[in-house]
Amino acid sequence: MSTPAHEDPSPHRARALFEAQIDALDGATATALRARRREALAKATRQGRSTWWWPASGIATAALAVVLWLPRPDAPTPGTAPVTSPPGSPPAAGPSDDPATDAARFADTALVELEDDAEFYAWLATVPDDAGTPFDTPAPPVPGPHEGLTL
Amino acid sequence: MDGHGPARPLSPNAAPPEMALDGFLASVERRAFRMAELALGHREDALDAVQDAMIAFLGYRERPQSEWQALFFSVLRSRITDRHRRNTVRRRVLAVFGVRDEVDAEDPMAQLADTAPGPAEADERQRAWKALGHALRALPRRQREAFLLRELQGLSGAETAAAMGCTEGSVKTHLFRAQAALRTQLEDWR
Numbered sequence: 132m133s134t135p136a137h138e139d140p141s142p143h144r145a146r147a148l149f150e151a152q153i154d155a156l157d158g159a160t161a162t163a164l165r166a167r168r169r170e171a172l173a174k175a176t177r178q179g180r181s182t183w184w185w186p187a188s189g190i191a192t193a194a195l196a197v198v199l200w201l202p203r204p205d206a207p208t209p210g211t212a213p214v215t216s217p218p219g220s221p222p223a224a225g226p227s228d229d230p231a232t233d234a235a236r237f238a239d240t241a242l243v244e245l246e247d248d249a250e251f252y253a254w255l256a257t258v259p260d261d262a263g264t265p266f267d268t269p270a271p272p273v274p275g276p277h278e279g280l281t282l
Numbered sequence: 283m284d285g286h287g288p289a290r291p292l293s294p295n296a297a298p299p300e301m302a303l304d305g306f307l308a309s310v311e312r313r314a315f316r317m318a319e320l321a322l323g324h325r326e327d328a329l330d331a332v333q334d335a336m337i338a339f340l341g342y343r344e345r346p347q348s349e350w351q352a353l354f355f356s357v358l359r360s361r362i363t364d365r366h367r368r369n370t371v372r373r374r375v376l377a378v379f380g381v382r383d384e385v386d387a388e389d390p391m392a393q394l395a396d397t398a399p400g401p402a403e404a405d406e407r408q409r410a411w412k413a414l415g416h417a418l419r420a421l422p423r424r425q426r427e428a429f430l431l432r433e434l435q436g437l438s439g440a441e442t443a444a445a446m447g448c449t450e451g452s453v454k455t456h457l458f459r460a461q462a463a464l465r466t467q468l469e470d471w472r
Contacts, residue, residue, distance in 0.1 A: 141464050149434045153312045164311045171336035
């Protein structure tokens, strides 16, 4: 692929790479996509929609809100020094013998229950991301070719 | 390949509705998967997002077929955003328990099989694909969406604006900023 020297090659290369990756999709992924398409089409033909998950999602939302409200272990409270274990000490005990598994299971179960809950996603949009800003916060303005446009 | 290449979605025709729907989804599923993979950086998440988008899109099946492409990618964009939020919450929950999310621990894109003719070419392309994915995921969401839809999926300005729920002018601004950021991040592509 050749582009004029004055032209930025990134979009051209990105586009060519995108098309090449589509052509080179592995068989396992192609099969998985086909299976998911058939599953989606089958699901769409089913009549009615169950609402059994509404009470469950309310409980799960409350539980998630409590967990997210808890202070993060790596985020010290203002005015206090972070708590660290002395070298060689055993790791702090978690809520069970296997906190990693428990936490992952809790998160996954709650999130699966909430998958179709529009209200949950509306609330989720207000949850700050890892950088501490709400997910839908617009990017800071950068001078561009279309000054005056409001994003 | 399921008999469908990465070509553009089907144009309006007289095929029976179910066949037309199946054919349309088959014609966009690979492009959709690659877009979701770039945005999410995780194969299973990308597959889930595509399936979610298919299910949600089928709710719009009565709309004219000429609108399907923009509708589908609009729904997919929304599902990718939901996945991002879901992953953010998951990381937060796990962080409370002092657990590192496995999604962060390794890059599953590196594990994907490849059907390229030569291993050297495949390695090079895989490296470039990873670099592009990392650069795109570092962009603000709206810039990433504009680049994915307009530049990679090849939607028109109007279709991209419809899919993103904004004006064509905003799409241009997001796209300009995305290209400027990618130009910096993908310096070695020059």
